[in-house]
Amino acid sequence: MDENHTLKNIRRIHRDTSLDLVLEYIRNAILDGTFPPGMQLKQSVIAKNLGVSQGPTREALIQLVGEGLVEIQSFHGMFVRRLGQKDIEEIYQLRLALESLAIKTALPTLKAPEQMQKLETLVAATIQAEEGGNYDQAVANDLAFHHFIVDFSGNQRLINFWESLLAQSRYILRQLYQVEREMFHENMAQNHLVILEGIRTQDVPAIQKILQEHMEYAMTRLLRLIQSQNSMPQLAQGQLR
Incomplete structure (x- = not known):
C-alpha cells in the first residue's frame, strides 16, 4: 500500500507531542480503517510522518499490543491485529x-x-x-x-x-x-x-x-x-x- 495514501488523513504533529497524543493518532488510524487489519506498522515510518521521535511511537505501539489492536510477529515486526x-x-x-x-x-x-x-x-x-x-x-x-x-x-x-x-x-x-x-x-x-x-x-x-x-x-x-x-x-x- 502506498505510504502517502495510507497516511493522508494523519496531519503532522509537533515534535514534543506526548505519548498520549501519538497513541491516540495510531489507535484512531486502526479503528477508522486507515491502518487496516494485517498492515505492518513500521515505527520509523510512523514517527517520520507524524514528526516525532521513535521513542513515543515505540511505546504507543507496545501499549496497543496490550490493548489487543496490534500484534508482534517474531522476526517480522508489528502488525494491525486481525481478530478471529x-x-x-x-x-x-x-x-x-x-x-x-x-x-x-x-x-x-x-x-x-x-x-x-x-x-x-x-x-x-x-x-x-x-x-x-x-x-x-x-x-x-x-x-x-x-x-x-x-x-x-x-x-x-x-x-x-x-x-x-x-x-x-x-x-x-x-x-x-x-x-x-x-x-x-x-x-x-x-x-x-x-x-x-x-x-x-x-x-x-x-x-x-x-x-x-x-x-x-x-x-x-x-x-x-x-x-x-x-x-x-x-x-x-x-x-x-
Missing part, C-alpha cells in the same frame, strides 16, 4: 459476564432521575449519529452507554477488566456497523430501550436477559462477517514503507 472467531467469542462472553454482574450492584443508583437522563441522552445520541451516517460516533455512544452502567457498579476491578476490552470492542463493532447498518441499528436501539425500562422497574432478570440477547446477536453477526471475509480471496496486506 475465538477473539470475538471471548470478548462477548467476558462482556456479558461483566455487565450482568455490574447491573446487579449498579441498579439502585442508576434509577435516579439524573442517571436515567444520562442513559436516555446516550441512546438518543447513538440513534442520531446512526441516522446521520456517523457510525464512528454511534459506536462510541453505544459503548458509552454500557460503560456508564459498568462505572456505577462501584467495583473497580470489574471496571478495569471491562475497560481492557474497550478498544477491541470498538474495533469490531465498527466493522459490524459498516456492513449491517440498518439491521444492527434497529436491534441495538430496541435493546437499549428495553434495558432502560428494566432499570426503571428494577428488573434485574429482564435486563440480564436482554443483555444476553444483545451480546449474542452482535457476536453471531460478527462471526458471520468473519466467515464471509474468510471465504473471499485474500488481498495483499497493507504495509508502511
